[in-house]
Amino acid sequence: MTAVAPAPPPDSRSRDVDVVCLGESMVTFRPSGPGRLADVPSFDRGIGGAESNVACALARAGHRTRWVSRVGADGFGDHLVDAISSYGVDTSAVRRDPDRPTGVYFRTPGERAIDVSPRRGTDGHLAEVLYYRSGSAASAMAPGKAVRAAARSGRILHLTGITAALSAGCLALMRELTTRHPGRPLVSFDVNYRVGLWQGTTNGPDVLAELARGCDLVFVGEDEAAAAWGLRDAAAVRAALPEPEVLVVKRGAAGATVYARREAGDGALETSTPRPADAVVSAPALRVDVVAPVGAGDAFAAGFLSGTLRGLTLHERLRHGHLMAAAALTAPGDLGEPPRRAHADRWAALDADGWERLRLGPGWTGCPAEAEDRSARVEDHTA
Numbered sequence: 510m511t512a513v514a515p516a517p518p519p520d521s522r523s524r525d526v527d528v529v530c531l532g533e534s535m536v537t538f539r540p541s542g543p544g545r546l547a548d549v550p551s552f553d554r555g556i557g558g559a560e561s562n563v564a565c566a567l568a569r570a571g572h573r574t575r576w577v578s579r580v581g582a583d584g585f586g587d588h589l590v591d592a593i594s595s596y597g598v599d600t601s602a603v604r605r606d607p608d609r610p611t612g613v614y615f616r617t618p619g620e621r622a623i624d625v626s627p628r629r630g631t632d633g634h635l636a637e638v639l640y641y642r643s644g645s646a647a648s649a650m651a652p653g654k655a656v657r658a659a660a661r662s663g664r665i666l667h668l669t670g671i672t673a674a675l676s677a678g679c680l681a682l683m684r685e686l687t688t689r690h691p692g693r694p695l696v697s698f699d700v701n702y703r704v705g706l707w708q709g710t711t712n713g714p715d716v717l718a719e720l721a722r723g724c725d726l727v728f729v730g731e732d733e734a735a736a737a738w739g740l741r742d743a744a745a746v747r748a749a750l751p752e753p754e755v756l757v758v759k760r761g762a763a764g765a766t767v768y769a770r771r772e773a774g775d776g777a778l779e780t781s782t783p784r785p786a787d788a789v790v791s792a793p794a795l796r797v798d799v800v801a802p803v804g805a806g807d808a809f810a811a812g813f814l815s816g817t818l819r820g821l822t823l824h825e826r827l828r829h830g831h832l833m834a835a836a837a838l839t840a841p842g843d844l845g846e847p848p849r850r851a852h853a854d855r856w857a858a859l860d861a862d863g864w865e866r867l868r869l870g871p872g873w874t875g876c877p878a879e880a881e882d883r884s885a886r887v888e889d890h891t892a
């Protein structure tokens with residue numbers, strides 16, 4: 510068996526980026542027209558992967574980001590590295606594996622089932638998600654000196670629960686990276702409970718809770734907290750997960766609530782000794798004409814992380830999360846084009862009425878040259 514090609518030495522780039530995102534990305538195939546996977550004859554290729562989605566959105570928002578992963582030494586691996594690099598993400602720590610393939614997944618439009626017994630059928634609004642990632646290059650990630658150094662090369666390390674489900678080696682790596690020790694980067698974790706990836710195991714939810722407890726900033730959907738842990742609302746999630754300094758509970762279109770130790774609140778990136786009391790801040794989501802729900806959670810995390818890096822208030826961080834999510838929701842694939850920072854800052858500072866009047870529609874795709882055009886599509890009645 511051929512050895513995995515070594516990545517460049519990472520030591521020279523200690524903390525040289527704002528955010529490192531570590532996890533598997535896949536080439537994604539979405540049906541070119543309506544229908545079930547059993548029926549549709551052709552697909553559009555894209556890229557997907559929770560962590561690289563966050564990296565791409567953060568890079569578009571002007572932050573220095575690095576994606577750490579493994580892909581096959583194949584054409585799909587080339588495509589992923591090229592596509593993710595084109596967003597401005599550093600891919601120098603991505604290793605190419607000549608023996609294992611790049612992961613692939615097929616997905617129809619609609620919401621993802623996060624319940625083991627989804628209430629709606631595939632002819633309703635639930636997506637069919639078919640993974641071809643077992644034995645993939647990324648699933649061979651495991652603890653090691655190079656990956657550890659790369660993971661620690663930013664101010665923030667962003668991880669998700671998806672990685673923990675990929676293999677025993679990936680789980681061991683996640684456990685290592687979420688172990689608390691002095692001097693580590695701020696560790697951010699999106700629970701991303703993927704029922705399909707945990708099938709055949711009984712302890713997925715326990716593992717996810719264990720990993721979340723080792724992190725500084727945790728994102729979870731109220732629906733996935735209910736499906737994974739049987740917790741009924743945001744307050745119950747906080748009661749069950751008091752360890753993270755910052756906990757964000759998302760409620761889709763209804764908004765999101767952040768619980769933060771007071772020291773971790775406005776302005777601070779680094780956190781300090783927890784106090785018993787939390788700051789609790791909620792913000793309603795934007796009104797959005799949804800094109801495709803996929804990628805909204807990743808985009809939300811990117812917006813919140815961007816606000817964290819910029820030292821914005823908790824309320825502004827939530828609103829930047831909602832704005833980034835809206836960009837993803839109004840694009841067909843995982844990634845949308847985020848609003849320009851000047852616009853986002855102005856909208857994030859609106860009063861409740863002004864925010865309520867914003868409405869985002871389709872059209873937030875494309876390249877930076879379309880920024881003016883995109884901003885014109887936002888019905889901003891406050892100007």
Ligand SMILES: Nc1ncnc2c1ncn2[C@@H]1O[C@H](COP(=O)(O)OP(=O)(O)O)[C@@H](O)[C@H]1O
Pocket residue numbers: 729730759760761762764765794795796797799802803804805806807809830831832834835838
């Ligand atoms: N229907 C919607 N309208 C407006 N915003 C939404 C809607 N659905 C999701 N969002 C935004 O996307 C964010 C993530 O939603 P969530 O349902 O948790 O996504 P995911 O399931 O992809 O993780 C929400 O916090 C919100 O900002």
Ligand SMILES: O=C(O)C(=O)C[C@H](O)[C@H](O)COP(=O)(O)O
Pocket residue numbers: 556557558559560562671703802803804805806807808843
């Ligand atoms: O690896 C997986 O299982 C994935 O699902 C990768 C997906 O491209 C994103 O994670 C989109 O996820 P959402 O933002 O929750 O819609």
